[in-house]
Amino acid sequence: MRLPTAVVDGPVPAAAYDQALKEIFVSDANFNSVEVYSTVDGHKVGEVSIPGPAGLSFSPDFSKLYVGTITPYVYIVDPAGLHVSGQIAFPASMLTFSPGATGATLMPVMPYPMADGSLMLGMGYTSQSSSAAVLVGVEGLVRYDAVSGAFTPANPGPSNLGAEPARSLDGKYLFVYGFRSAGSELLLYSTAAQGYLAVSAQAPNGAAFLAANADGSKFAVVDNNWNVTFVNANLQTQAQYSSPRVLKCAIFSRDGKFLYLTNDLSHVVALDTQTGTPVEYFSVALGSNPFPTPLVDVDETYHVFGLTPGGLHVVDASHGQATPPTVVPLFWG
Incomplete structure (x- = not known):
């Protein structure tokens, strides 16, 4: 749509x-x-x-x-x-x-x-x-x-952030890429503590995209080397995925079962959040948009919302294909 x-x-x-x-x-x-x-x-x-x-x-x-x-x-x-x-x-x-x-x-x-x-x-x-x-x-x-x-x-430290934070849907946690005395770290702000929790993980170098699931029980970080790392509420690594293509965004499904990513071929990749493995692919290239579509939200029925120059598009991600598309379509919409 x-x-x-x-x-x-x-x-x-x-x-x-x-x-x-x-x-x-x-x-x-x-x-x-x-x-x-x-x-x-x-x-x-x-x-x-x-x-x-x-x-x-x-x-x-x-x-x-x-x-x-x-x-x-x-x-x-x-x-x-x-x-x-x-x-x-x-x-x-x-x-x-x-x-x-x-x-x-x-x-x-x-x-x-x-x-x-x-x-x-x-x-x-x-x-x-x-x-x-x-x-x-x-x-x-x-x-x-x-x-x-x-x-x-x-800010968790004296320097600015390294990536845009990600909030859990229930509003109890904010997943943050910050800088402290030990260097770049992934951190959790908690409303219960009204501050950052005493948990952290090493943040990747360079650009990153952060994502949080609905209740703050799982988070994901996409690093500049095309890797996706899933961590739990203690920021301990649970699963990882290495992409063959550059990744441009990350967003959890509302039920937390999938993590949606966009790559540089304008394909949406759905990862199983338990195993970190790809389960479905979707091709969403637009004739008016030669660049990857940033994904910004998703509804309860796995319809993903993506931004393109001049508009917003809805992708039905409930039924994809098991393998990556072999070509980039000239138009979708």
Whole structure:
């Protein structure tokens, strides 16, 4: 399924699936809005005006949608009523400049609503706010306490993050690639502890993609050498997979049975999360998109949502093929 956002002229930075309403919410930075589409038949449900929308994330109970932006504000949206119900103003005194993204002041582009009511803010940039070739890039974390209104730096060490964090669907854990005295580490932030747990694992060198399952019992990291490592809640290695192709993203299915990856041939690979072995392949190349499709969310029926320049596409990943496709199709949609 190709949703109507495919006519948008420019990148779509983010999308998030609402399992309560069976709708997909899509950031449209070109028109300063968040658009909403039915995942049942693809029709447009409505939209909400948001200045400079970036990353999207639902509260664990799906009662609120948090919209990160390339401005110093985070907006709270009522997903059923489709109206802004609140906003959070990030203090100007805490804004910092990114040495890694030319011309970018780090803004609250990616919100992570946590189970205790706090909000972890991913400070970063998008391709609209910087010269970085990313949809949404996160370099640091700041914790916002909704009760006291306090903002607290939340990086695990003195340096910026090495990858965009991944939140468990229940909002109890945030999987983080950070830097401490021992070097780069994979770490877990816990709402129960209101801090980082005393568990860690060595992080890979270079670029990485992180993923978390629904209840924080399993996590995955994709490293720059095309390897996938599954770890448990103690960050102990459970399974590994080495890909013959470059991998571009990672996302768990809602039931945690599969990890979906996109490679440089625009194939989606589904890994068994217990064994780390490929079980199915899907070909999702688009005639208008010669680059791999980033996967951003998945519903309960194994329909995976992927971003492409100008739109969002839905892949039925419930029935794939047992071997990699031999050719890349000229068009899908």
